[in-house]
Amino acid sequence: MNKTELLYEGKAKKIWKTEDENLLISEFKDDLTAFNGEMKSSEAGKGALNNKISTELFKYLKENGIQTHFVEMLDDNNMLHKKCKVIPIEVIIRNIATGSLTRTLGIEDGKILPFTLVEFDYKNDELGDPKINDQHALILGLVKHQDELDKLRRVAREINDILKPYFFEKGLKLVDFKLEFGYDSNENIILIDELSPDNCRFWDVESGESMDKDRFRKGKGGLKVAYENVLNRILNK
Ligand code: C5P
Numbered sequence: 714m715n716k717t718e719l720l721y722e723g724k725a726k727k728i729w730k731t732e733d734e735n736l737l738i739s740e741f742k743d744d745l746t747a748f749n750g751e752m753k754s755s756e757a758g759k760g761a762l763n764n765k766i767s768t769e770l771f772k773y774l775k776e777n778g779i780q781t782h783f784v785e786m787l788d789d790n791n792m793l794h795k796k797c798k799v800i801p802i803e804v805i806i807r808n809i810a811t812g813s814l815t816r817t818l819g820i821e822d823g824k825i826l827p828f829t830l831v832e833f834d835y836k837n838d839e840l841g842d843p844k845i846n847d848q849h850a851l852i853l854g855l856v857k858h859q860d861e862l863d864k865l866r867r868v869a870r871e872i873n874d875i876l877k878p879y880f881f882e883k884g885l886k887l888v889d890f891k892l893e894f895g896y897d898s899n900e901n902i903i904l905i906d907e908l909s910p911d912n913c914r915f916w917d918v919e920s921g922e923s924m925d926k927d928r929f930r931k932g933k934g935g936l937k938v939a940y941e942n943v944l945n946r947i948l949n950k
Contacts, residue, residue: 797905
């Protein structure tokens, strides 16, 4: 499958059309951004690591009954996937309080939440991805029916129930993560985008070290080594 035309360039990926109108190619970039583009950098090899990690996780989710847009990894930086109509909602799943939850609500960093929290952010760079509730999502027309919001929440929890023990067994706590969904050609809501240390927080069970993009957000360094470590744990190396 070949790239024909650049459809869209985002912060971490370029999306290409292919000869098949139902399939797209995501090209994972080495660029790093945080805080809605206020922090920018690049790390050679980061894109390939995220492509490989996402590939493994999409395959694992499929084996566990979750529908995703993933078709195949083409090469180091390129993933072939179904073309979907993107739902402009970022679904955030949290097991442990940190990041914006700690900043906005003053919940103690590292507190294990009494239950898994699922939040919706409106995917809109100009507005800074504000947090929204179901009524906002319906008023904005981000989905047509309440059922679809219920489905996003339900599938997000299912994915968390699959991935949390998977990572724990590999010595990583799945602290929180962001998912995106879209409608496939049959109007089914399926998981899209990527699943990588760019959009998940992982803490090492033993040391508590961040093994994800927080290394960049907090100016800690060692990002690539941490992403390689996550991939190696996934591959059981
Ligand atoms: O920043 P915050 O604490 O809200 O992030 C929660 C989770 O969602 C983190 O795992 C972060 O990597 C992810 N996220 C993301 N893209 C965003 C916002 C959050 O991947 N635009």
